[in-house]
Amino acid sequence: MKHSTDRILTTHTGSLPRPADLTATLEALDVGRAPETAAFRTRVRAAVGEIVRRQVTAGVDLVSDGEQGKVGYSTYVRHRLTGFDGTSLVRARPDWADFPEAAKREPRSTVSRPSCTGPIEWKDREAVGRDIANFQAALAGSGATEGFMTAASPAVIAHFLRNEHYPTREAYLARLVDVMKEEYDAIARAGVTLQIDCPDLAMSRHLAFHELSNAEFLKIAAANVEALNHAVREIPPERMRIHLCWGNYEGPHHRDIPLREILPIVLKARPHAISLEGANPRHEHEWAVFKDVKLPDDKVLIPGVLDSTTNFIEHPELVAQRILRYTEVVGRERVIAGSDCGFGTFARSTPLVEPEIVWEKLKAMAEGARLASRQLWR
Numbered sequence: 001m002k003h004s005t006d007r008i009l010t011t012h013t014g015s016l017p018r019p020a021d022l023t024a025t026l027e028a029l030d031v032g033r034a035p036e037t038a039a040f041r042t043r044v045r046a047a048v049g050e051i052v053r054r055q056v057t058a059g060v061d062l063v064s065d066g067e068q069g070k071v072g073y074s075t076y077v078r079h080r081l082t083g084f085d086g087t088s089l090v091r092a093r094p095d096w097a098d099f100p101e102a103a104k105r106e107p108r109s110t111v112s113r114p115s116c117t118g119p120i121e122w123k124d125r126e127a128v129g130r131d132i133a134n135f136q137a138a139l140a141g142s143g144a145t146e147g148f149m150t151a152a153s154p155a156v157i158a159h160f161l162r163n164e165h166y167p168t169r170e171a172y173l174a175r176l177v178d179v180m181k182e183e184y185d186a187i188a189r190a191g192v193t194l195q196i197d198c199p200d201l202a203m204s205r206h207l208a209f210h211e212l213s214n215a216e217f218l219k220i221a222a223a224n225v226e227a228l229n230h231a232v233r234e235i236p237p238e239r240m241r242i243h244l245c246w247g248n249y250e251g252p253h254h255r256d257i258p259l260r261e262i263l264p265i266v267l268k269a270r271p272h273a274i275s276l277e278g279a280n281p282r283h284e285h286e287w288a289v290f291k292d293v294k295l296p297d298d299k300v301l302i303p304g305v306l307d308s309t310t311n312f313i314e315h316p317e318l319v320a321q322r323i324l325r326y327t328e329v330v331g332r333e334r335v336i337a338g339s340d341c342g343f344g345t346f347a348r349s350t351p352l353v354e355p356e357i358v359w360e361k362l363k364a365m366a367e368g369a370r371l372a373s374r375q376l377w378r
Contacts, residue, residue: 001193001238001273002062002146003300003333007373008323009061010366011302013243013275014150014195015073015342016055016066017355022047026347029079030071030112044069045134052138052147058359059366061145062193062336065135071112072346073197074152074160078114080124081179086115086164094210095252106251107350115162120175128183132190148193148241151183154231155200155224159208170223177231188235195241195275196232200224201266203247206255214261221265229270240271241302246283248341250309250352253282260289267296277340278303278322279314287322290329301326304340305368306361309352313360319368324375332376337369 002009018026022043025035051066070076078084096103131149139147154176158169166172187194201224205217212220232240244266246256259276266274277283287303295301305322306314319337326335343358344351353361 001148001241004336005333006377008327008332008335008337008369008376009145010059010337010369011062011148012060012064012306012339012362013304013308013342014064014067014148014197015344016051016064016068017344017351017358018066018068018347019047019050022068023347023349026071027349030347041130045137048134049138052135052142052144054359055362056143058362059369060362062148063139063142063144063146064148064150064195065131065138067150067342067344069131069134070347073150073342074156075113075346077152077157077180078112078161080122080127081120082123083116083118083120083165084114084161086117086162087113093247093249093251094206095255098254099252113160113162115164116166116172117164119165120179122179122182125182128186132187132192135192136190146193148195149187150195150197150243151180151187153196153198153200153224153242154180154227155204156197159200159204173223173227177227181231184232185234188239193239193241194232194235195243196228196271198224198228198242198269199245199247202244202257202262205257207247210255214257217257218261218265221262222268225265225269229268232270235270237270237272237298241273241275242266242269242271243275243341245277245341248308248345248352253280256282259283259286260293263289263293267299272298273300273302273336275302275338276304278326279305279307279340280309284322287325287329290326295330295334300334300336301330302336302338305337306339306365308339308341308343311353311357313357314364314368316364316367316371319365320371320375323369323372327372327376337365339365
């Protein structure tokens with residue numbers, strides 16, 4: 001993957017706003033109303049072409065397909081794999097539960113989360129191939145510096161889609177590793193940078209394992225990294241990046257596990273670049289962690305310089321300041337500007353950030369990267 005060799009490059013976390021009509025189609029698909037196949041595939045292909053063009057116009061260097069054809073970054077697998085016919089219980093977020101009056105007003109997720117009730121096998125192996133073809137067609141002649149595609153980690157699938165079939169969590173995770181390896185390998189073989197979405201390494205601490213101690217959770221996180229490394233064992237590290245986050249929602253987040261505690265485990269993951277939250281009020285200060293925890297020579301950081309849960313448009317000078325904090329600690333060539341999380345994590349009619357504002361935030365990031373680059377390469 002490209003590095004910031006002569007200027008600070010820009011990217012984001014992967015998902016971007018979908019057109020309103022496509023969002024409506026995906027919402028219908030999510031509740032079991034399948035669209036007409038040919039028309040749906042044609043619409044997705046057109047949306048990918050448009051989303052790549054808009055990213056380049058906004059000044060994004062390392063672009064994605066925006067996850068235009070996916071219902072959600074993790075739950076999309078239910079449409080590609082067998083075995084997911086049950087219903088997962090969507091629990092209240094423990095951090096909100098500490099504030100019962102506020103929790104009553106917290107919006108409830110409408111995204112379907114089936115549970116695993118049978119053997120996991122492929123039922124649509126060609127889906128990733130269609131994603132790749134759509135993206136490659138959009139990249140051709142776009143002027144983008146590089147392209148990346150996202151895929152859910154085995155452990156984040158296990159987090160969202162509860163196991164009711166395999167005898168243990170370990171057996172469930174092992175089966176997901178074997179199956180998802182095919183998708184990871186296909187993306188890498190296509191010459192596209194693979195981003196593995198790994199919120200499980202941080203988010204699941206307070207959302208799924210809040211009854212455990214941090215020390216107990218870290219053992220689970222370490223096992224998740226071990227599983228991920230096995231799944232991507234045949235892909236060169238420099239062809240991969242991972243995304244780490246504490247949950248892409250506006251909330252208290254006071255139960256989030258500190259980066260300092262999970263970072264040693266995250267650094268054991270094989271992917272070369274680490275995308276992490278660095279702009280929201282709960283985690284912006286954690287750039288300083290890298291003063292004490294040395295970033296290995298074979299790693300690159302993609303810190304969030306845009307908050308993905310607010311309609312505030314960051315000032316370019318603030319973006320530049322956020323970039324410079326990281327470059328002062330790890331070096332200018334090891335920082336790529338990004339977003340805290342996705343701007344279209346799940347397809348839904350009421351997004352956290354208004355779509356037209358997303359594009360202005362990305363433009364602000366590009367301008368902030370230019371400001372930082374002038375200082376770093378003068």
